[in-house]
Amino acid sequence: MPDKVCRDLPPDSDFLQKICKAVWSEEIEPSEFEERWAKVISEFKLENNDWLLQIYEKREMWIPAYFRDLFLCGIMRTTSRSESENNFYTKFTNPHLTLVEFYMRFESSLDAQRHTQGENDNSSKHKHPECKTRSSIEKFASEVYTTTVFYEFQDKVESALFSCGLDSFKKEFGLDVYTIGEGCRVRKFDVLFNVETFDTSCLCKSFERQGIPCRHMVWVWKAKHIQKIPDAYVLNRWSIxxxxxxxFDLEGNxxxxxxxxxxxxxxxxxxxxxxxxxxxLAQGNELTLSALVDNLRSLRLDLESQSSIVDGLSGSVSSKAQDIELLIGAGVPSEILIKPPKVSKNKGTGVHVQGSGSDKRLKSDKEKAIEQSQKKKRLCKGCKKLGYHDIRNCPEKQK
Known part of the structure; x- marks a missing residue:
């Protein structure tokens, strides 16, 4: 956008700040976005900018306001997931790899992801994050959510307790309707609450987008003295x-x-x-760490001995060829039809005939001296001396 629009505006213009505030807000409806867009475009007199007109026509494909009802797991853009994966695998692969190398590196990248996931699972299972408030809802969240998701929910709990407040209350169609305000913010959000089923819905639609209860829902639960997050609002994908x-299959089996x-x-x-x-547990004590290493080494030696005994009984001898066949999932064919292409010479390197010894490229003085020293000396009939010449090119004859 700076290259397409800002070059036609004054250097001190706040156009980018205002247009980004209108575009990237997740809490506004599409109609409100269109009003904000029109106001900013009119203020800076950009009604005739072709590029802005073009992207505005495609607004339903990239403006967050049009994805408020779509579950995106907390990502801002629909392409963020693929972009993240592409960035990760680019670190392990490149376009010049062979198929086997690509497969091995792809497996290594998956192992790295599994290792990271294992560490995160262990952290979520054995390390309960520290709560910042005395809220029972926050304590419950620390026990059911993964560590990363809990920290995100913890910020919402803090905002609910210290920033949100009741603006108005009414009943509609058997539902409690709370209008929640946030400090000096002008925007208010209505939260619908069912007293019998604990069904909760907020107009900010943060839960519908991220799958994590928003601060306005937490405020209502606290006001209703609910001690934990209702089961319907704890998604399995975010739990430990x-x-x-x-x-299960489609039939439930x-x-x-x-x-x-x-x-x-x-x-x-x-x-x-x-x-x-x-x-x-052992990292703080050197003696304990040493004992742990000894125990693991002893266990590894026992496993290796058991593995060698099993291999001996089965009569299998592992080899490099067998390991490669196991890796790629195929054996060596009896007849090889596809062979490596012949090596072609580069332009300007001269004539090279393999096996004939012909070489028409220019040789350096060093190469000539080495070849000369490897030749056998012979007796010249002209000067009667041993050398690398004969009577035809004898130095004495030329004198």
């Missing part, structure tokens, strides 16, 4: 139990293969969790 639930994978994954997660816990 998200990775430990089985997978457990998938047997998925159950086996989930059980194995659960064991691996528990194993990494125990390892990280032991390291966390």
């Amino acid at each position: 139990m998200a990775c430990k639930k089985t997978i 457990e998938l047997e293969q998925c159950v086996q994978v989930v059980d194995r994954k659960r064991l691996l997660n528990d194993l990494w969790s125990e390892i990280h816990s032991c390291v966390s």
